[in-house]
Amino acid sequence: xxxxxxxxxxxxxSFDEKEDWLYEISAKQPLFDFKFKEIWRYxxxxxxxxxxxxxxxxxxxxxxxxxxxxxxxxxxxxxTLVFNNxxxxxxxxxxxxxxxxxxxxxxxxxxxxLSGTSNTFRANAGIFGKVYFPRVITPLxxxxxxxFRFGIQLFxxxxxxxxxxxxxxxxxxxxxxxxxxxxxxxxxxxxxxxxMTISAMTTKYRDLTVLVGFATSLLMYLSAVPYPLSxxxxxxPDWVVDYVVWNPLSQxxxxxxxxxxxxxxxxxxxxxxxxxISLLLFLTGLVIFNRTERSFIDTV
Amino acid sequence: MDDxxxxxxxxxxxxxxxxxxxxxxxxxHDFNRWWHRIRGKEDPYLKIGETNDRSTKGESEYVWALRDxxxxxxxxEVLGIIGKNGAGKSTxxxxxxxxxxxxxxxxxxxxxxxxxxxxxxxxxxxxTGRENIYLNGAILGMTKKEITAKIDEIxxxxxxxxxxxxxxxxxxxxxxxxxxxxxxxxxxxxxLIVDEVLAVGxxxxxxxxxxKMQDISSGEGRTVLFVSHNLSMxxxxxxxxxxxxxxxxxxxxxxxxxxxxxxxxxxxxxxxNPNIRLEIPNSRGPKILECATLNFQNQLKETFDGxxxxxxxxxxxxxxxxxxxxxxxxxIYNQSENLVxxxxxxxxxxVQYDSAICNSVLFELNSTPLVPGNYSMRIVLHIPGEHNxxxxxxxxxFSIIQHDILNTGFQFHSIWKPQLYLExxxx
Numbered sequence: 010x011x012x013x014x015x016x017x018x019x020x021x022x023s024f025d026e027k028e029d030w031l032y033e034i035s036a037k038q039p040l041f042d043f044k045f046k047e048i049w050r051y052x053x054x055x056x057x058x059x060x061x062x063x064x065x066x067x068x069x070x071x072x073x074x075x076x077x078x079x080x081x082x083x084x085x086x087x088x089t090l091v092f093n094n095x096x097x098x099x100x101x102x103x104x105x106x107x108x109x110x111x112x113x114x115x116x117x118x119x120x121x122x123l124s125g126t127s128n129t130f131r132a133n134a135g136i137f138g139k140v141y142f143p144r145v146i147t148p149l150x151x152x153x154x155x156x157f158r159f160g161i162q163l164f165x166x167x168x169x170x171x172x173x174x175x176x177x178x179x180x181x182x183x184x185x186x187x188x189x190x191x192x193x194x195x196x197x198x199x200x201x202x203x204x205m206t207i208s209a210m211t212t213k214y215r216d217l218t219v220l221v222g223f224a225t226s227l228l229m230y231l232s233a234v235p236y237p238l239s240x241x242x243x244x245x246p247d248w249v250v251d252y253v254v255w256n257p258l259s260q261x262x263x264x265x266x267x268x269x270x271x272x273x274x275x276x277x278x279x280x281x282x283x284x285x286i287s288l289l290l291f292l293t294g295l296v297i298f299n300r301t302e303r304s305f306i307d308t309v
Numbered sequence: 310m311d312d313x314x315x316x317x318x319x320x321x322x323x324x325x326x327x328x329x330x331x332x333x334x335x336x337x338h339d340f341n342r343w344w345h346r347i348r349g350k351e352d353p354y355l356k357i358g359e360t361n362d363r364s365t366k367g368e369s370e371y372v373w374a375l376r377d378x379x380x381x382x383x384x385x386e387v388l389g390i391i392g393k394n395g396a397g398k399s400t401x402x403x404x405x406x407x408x409x410x411x412x413x414x415x416x417x418x419x420x421x422x423x424x425x426x427x428x429x430x431x432x433x434x435x436x437t438g439r440e441n442i443y444l445n446g447a448i449l450g451m452t453k454k455e456i457t458a459k460i461d462e463i464x465x466x467x468x469x470x471x472x473x474x475x476x477x478x479x480x481x482x483x484x485x486x487x488x489x490x491x492x493x494x495x496x497x498x499x500x501l502i503v504d505e506v507l508a509v510g511x512x513x514x515x516x517x518x519x520x521k522m523q524d525i526s527s528g529e530g531r532t533v534l535f536v537s538h539n540l541s542m543x544x545x546x547x548x549x550x551x552x553x554x555x556x557x558x559x560x561x562x563x564x565x566x567x568x569x570x571x572x573x574x575x576x577x578x579x580x581x582n583p584n585i586r587l588e589i590p591n592s593r594g595p596k597i598l599e600c601a602t603l604n605f606q607n608q609l610k611e612t613f614d615g616x617x618x619x620x621x622x623x624x625x626x627x628x629x630x631x632x633x634x635x636x637x638x639x640x641i642y643n644q645s646e647n648l649v650x651x652x653x654x655x656x657x658x659x660v661q662y663d664s665a666i667c668n669s670v671l672f673e674l675n676s677t678p679l680v681p682g683n684y685s686m687r688i689v690l691h692i693p694g695e696h697n698x699x700x701x702x703x704x705x706x707f708s709i710i711q712h713d714i715l716n717t718g719f720q721f722h723s724i725w726k727p728q729l730y731l732e733x734x735x736x
Contacts (some may be wrong), residue, residue, distance in 0.1 A: 034407055035415035054447035061444060065435045140423075140429045140448055141407035213339075303410040306403070307326060 017101055047143045054142060058150035063157050064136065081117060085109040092235045101237055102179065103270050104173055110166050112234040115265040118159040119258065120225050122200025125151035127207035127221050128153045129298075130305050137306060144302040145295065148205055151198050161192070166269070185268045185275055192265040195287040199257065203292030209294075209301035233259035237272075257286040313383040314419070316532055317405075317500055322378040322414035324400050327371055339685045374400040378414070382534065387526045389547030389564050390536040391571050394666070396553040398536050402502055405534070420499020420532070423449050430489075434478030437487055438469055441477050445492045459495045467491035468514070487514055494521045501525060504536040519545045519546060538682070538720070540568050540710035541614050557564065565612045569708050572683045573645060577636070594631050594698040595690050597637075598624040600705035605673075615712030616677050621705065623670040623688065625662075632665035633692060640687040641679075642703075649729060650678070655693050664698075678729045680722045681709045 021202055048055075067073045077088050085106055092098045093105035126148035130137065133147055197265040211217045233241060241253045253259050260283050321433055327338075375397045382388050392398050403409045405416060406424035431448040432441050442463055446456040456463075464470055467480025467488045469480070477485060503522065523546065525531045537543055543550060543564050550567035551606070552559045561567035603620040604610045623637070641648050652674070654660040662670060687702040711729060712722055721727075 030417040031419050031421070033415055033417045034404065034410065036411050051447070051450075053451075053453040057444050057447045058454075061433055061436065065433060068435045136431050138403075138408055138450070139406075142448055142450065212449050240655075306409045 041296060042299060043292070044143055044145070044299060048145060048149070051142055051146055055146050055150055055153070059154045059157075060144065062150060062154035074158075074161055077158050078165050081113045081162050081165070084113050088113070088235050098236045098240050101239070101272060103272065104178060107166075107169060107173055107178075108237075108266065108270065109235060110169060111266045111269050112262055113227055114159070114162045114166055115192070115262050116232065117162060118193070119196040119200045119261075120229070121155045121158065122152050122197055123153065123204045123207075123225055124221060126201055126204025127211065129205070129208040129210070130212045131215075131218075132299065134306065137302075138141045145205070145298055148201055148208070148298070152201050153178060156193075156197075181271045183268075183271050185271075188275060188280070190262070191220055191280070191284070192261055192268070195257075195261050195283050196265075198287040198291040199261075202287070202292070202294035205294035205298040206290075209297045209305075212301060212305040228258070229232050231259070232256055233262050237266075238263045250260065257283050311586060313385055315381045315420045316384045317382040317422075318417045319378055319380050320415050320417070321631050322375055322401075322411050322416065323373060324375040324397075324403065324409075325412040325650060326374050337566070345498060373556050375404075375411075378558050378560065380551065380560055382532055384499075384532055385526055385530045386534055386549065387522070387533045387547045389543040389550035389567065390534060390553065391538070391540065391543060391550060391567060392553030393571075395475065397556040398553055399504070400556075401553065402534070402536060406502055412648060419502065422500045422502065423493065423496050423498035424502040424504070425476055432477050432485065432489065435476055437476055437479070438467075438473040439464075439486065442492055445489060446496070449493060449496050450498070451496060463491045466494060466517075468670065483514070489516055490514075494518070494525070497529075498531070500532045500534065502534045502536075504660055516677070538680050538723070540571070541610075544568060544612055544710060565708075568612055568710050569683055569706075571643055572708060594628050595635060595667070596626045596628075596697075596699050597688060597690065597701050597704060598626050600624070600686065600688060600701075600708045605703075611706070612708045612710050613676055615679060615681065615709050616675075616714040618673050619676050619707060620671060620673045621686070623672070625670065625690070627664060630663050632663060634661040634699060635690055635692050636661050637672075638691065639687040640689075642685050642687065643728070644683040644685075647728070648701050649684075653693075676709060677732060679709045679712075679715060680727055680730050681707050681712050 014280065067076060070076065088109040089105045092109075098105075129144070129151075130149050137144075139142060147218050166307065171264075207217055207221055229235075231249075233253060238254065238259060241259075242250055264283070265278070266272060267275055358644060378401065390398055390401070400409075400631075401425065404411050406422060408424075431445055433444065436444065439460070440458050441452065442460060447453065464473055467484075467490075469484050472480060472484065477488070480488070501522075512728075516701060519542070522533055522535070526533050527565055535543065535544075535547055547564045548562075550560065550561050550564040552567050552571050559567075559570065599624045601609055601624075602611055603622055604613070605618045605620065607620065607622075623641070638651065638653040638655070640648055641650040652658070652672075654662070654670075654672070684705060685703045685706040687700070688704050689700045690698040691700075692698075713720070714730075
């Protein structure tokens with residue numbers, strides 16, 4: 010009996026010792042450790058990073074955030090000239106300029122998330138090499154501060170919408186506008202997920218950075234940005250049609266444009282398909298990213 | 310034995326690095342590693358590897374920057390860490406501050422660790438001092454609320470009040486360091502890692518920073534791991550001290566012991582001067598009992614700063630039966646066993662002692678010419694040209710740990726390695 014008691018004590022003691030440690034830094038780590046709790050603890054840092062990104066980008070410039078407007082406006086004008094005037098792509102009764110502006114606003118946000126986060130490890134090697142905080146805070150902050158720019162561009166879209174309205178354009182309005190945040194979230198998750206995966210890989214193999222730059226601009230043409238999906242189905246060869254239709258990004262862009270301009274319907278199946286893919290990409294990216302953050306400083 | 314609680318425990322910690330370029334071999338090694346892992350086998354590249362000696366040519370592509378490190382740190386302790394360049398100090402600190410992960414082994418901690426590996430981490434030049442305090446504090450793990458509660462103290466401690474709403478890019482480097490250290494000093498982690506930060510900043514601020522570190526450890530019961538090449542700072546701040554050499558660890562109970570050992574390691578192949586006491590036949594007359602080194606306040610001390618006066622207290626066993634005048638010669642050897650200086654009480658100074666009466670001799674030297682390192686003494690009691698009563702090599706030793714007489718902060722000896730220092734006036 011004594012022996013059993015002794016054993017019991019020993020067990021308790023070793024249990025106590027184990028519990029006592031706040032945390033352990035070791036060579037191994039569970040595969041699926043999303044660290045959401047830790048991210049929450051560092052939420053203040055996240056907000057400060059967002060603030061820093063926003064206020065420092067255009068310091069010592071004259072036009073400041075107005076620069077955010079130049080790029081989408083010019084691109085829309087060019088797209089309208091090339092694809093709609095020259096290429097005569099039908100935009101389904103919507104003014105072509107407004108159609109392009111909506112697509113580009115959405116695409117810009119996704120592209121900003123992707124290219125901003127895909128360089129996380131290399132761009133922040135200096136600070137990551139000195140102090141620990143959950144690394145994922147950095148890509149998250151890029152995604153959030155991208156929202157600021159996206160908001161300005163969306164505002165400009167609304168301004169043009171109003172202008173067209175007074176010129177007699179009547180597109181109507183529907184309840185589907187509440188889906189807008191859902192599409193934005195999907196874009197953010199997808200850009201973040203892909204970006205984190207790429208950034209994890211570029212720590213060792215830098216070839217990818219070269220690829221990302223032109224791949225995003227090519228991807229745009231296959232994601233229904235300068236044309237509606239209906240046009241693609243009609244005019245593209247079959248194998249490209251499959252690709253464009255199944256590409257979650259073209260569904261997001263089409264949906265986003267749809268709710269803004271009250272165009273084609275949005276069905277629940279597409280919505281859940283898009284959401285599922287986005288979440289999957291995000292979680293995959295997070296796992297890969299968290300695995301890389303532990304020792305990337307040795308290989309970057 | 311120290312009965313304070315163990316707050317940090319490092320167990321069998323090792324870190325392996327791959328040398329050379331990350332290039333074509335990488336992909337194949339990665340693949341091989343992955344192939345071993347999915348079959349449940351050990352990483353094939355962990356087996357090979359050599360100790361981390363910077364200057365010898367190795368055969369393996371992999372090297373152990375740290376190998377089987379074990380130590381414990383107790384609450385409230387200021388642990389010093391010294392070692393020459395490439396000994397693994399930074400690697401150890403990087404693992405401790407979770408910047409990189411160990412290859413094997415683990416670190417267990419009961420408190421929050423915050424590091425000060427290099428000051429101003431995450432400072433953004435375009436943002437003001439105040440904004441940077443928030444940003445830097447948050448990077449180091451504080452919440453916004455904690456920072457707001459302390460911001461006045463932080464600004465006051467930094468002494469940058471006037472500039473606090475000016476972008477940091479307009480700051481001098483010293484001011485940036487002050488601001489950064491101030492943030493970290495009010496961080497209140499359980500374990501603070503400080504690495505070489507005090508090198509910048511003027512004397513007044515260094516003093517302030519050291520005072521703060523002492524407060525943190527003794528007053529608030531927090532633990533500090535202090536890494537520096539400034540040995541006199543180590544000696545004045547730290548208790549137990551770790552010497553890293555080629556990725557392996559030696560722990561010494563006091564900073565002075567560690568510093569002595571560090572100098573021994575520093576010269577390749579140098580061994581401590583042998584302790585030789587010549588057997589003198591027909592040995593009557595005065596004998597040396599002991600030779601102690603003291604500072605100018607007559608306190609026992611073995612480590613000195615260059616320029617400090619070093620006192621030697623020689624205890625002598627007198628021989629009442631013989632009354633002769635003898636003199637004392639003192640030879641000073643450096644750690645490579647070269648004779649660097651000699652002084653004789655007799656012919657050089659015309660001081661002699663009576664063997665029947667004298668049982669203690671005090672003499673003092675000015676250590677200005679001695680560059681940092683370990684020194685040992687050989688002392689001879691004799692009647693010049695006639696008879697040696699005692700001849701003891703290595704009867705006493707001392708270390709010069711720092712040489713900055715003119716307060717320039719420039720460590721000339723670690724760059725040029727001269728044998729001695731001459732006071733030179735430049736016109």
